[in-house]
Amino acid sequence: MRQLARLFSGLTLVLLIWAGWLMLAPQQPVVTPPPPDSAALTGPVDRIEIRKSARRMTVFRDGQPLKTYRIALGFAPVGDKRQQGDGKTPEGLFRVDRRNAASAYHLSLGLDYPRPQDRARAARQGVDPGGDIMIHGQPNQRPDGEVLGGDWTAGCIAIADPQIREVFAATAIGTPVEILP
Structure with a gap:
């Protein structure tokens, strides 16, 4: 039984080291060419829809x-966010509740997560x-236009800097944001 406990402890340690390395390892930058519909976004938006499985907003x-x-998305994107640090992007209907022009991530639009039902569940x-x-x-x-590859956030939704400038300019506080699996 002790031998099994030592083996389990050793495997757990290896997994923790590996997970830590993955989180700290430098990401390979990917420069994403503009999509075919690269026309500038003009005027206000009244709804945002995020489809996690398609990696599209x-x-x-x-x-x-x-x-x-x-x-x-978050580094563990499958499923709904359940708790701090799980790396999941929440699912459901939210609203933009703040705008940050001095964000550590170029610009940001805050969502009203956790909602009362998220707090109650937690x-x-x-x-x-x-x-x-x-x-x-x-x-x-990162240089403007450079995009980190893969799902790398702690649970947020990340887009390229030129794109967040468009979305930030066109999105008001109160705009509904639906995040679907």
Whole structure:
């Protein structure tokens, strides 16, 4: 039994070291060419839809899609966010509740996560629901136009810097944001 416990402890240590290395290892930058529909976004948007499985964010006005963007998500994107540090991007209907022009990620639009139902669920489970979920650009230390590859955020939705400038300019506080699996 002790031998099995030592083996389990050793495997756990190896997995923790590997996970830490993955989180700290430098990401390979990927320069993303502009999509075919690269026309500038003009005017306000009245709804944002994020489809996690497709890694796409679409902005709408009057029920019509205006533009679609490629996105990155939390480092463990499958499933709904349950607690602080799980690396998941939450699912559900949210609202933009703040705008940050001095973000560490170029520009950011804050979402009203956790909602009351998220806080209640986390309280029942005895965990912290997390917070500070944003739609944002790339880390400020990256050159403009460079995009980190893969899903790398702590639970946010990331797009390229030129794209967040468009979305930031066209999105008001109160804009609904639906995040779908």
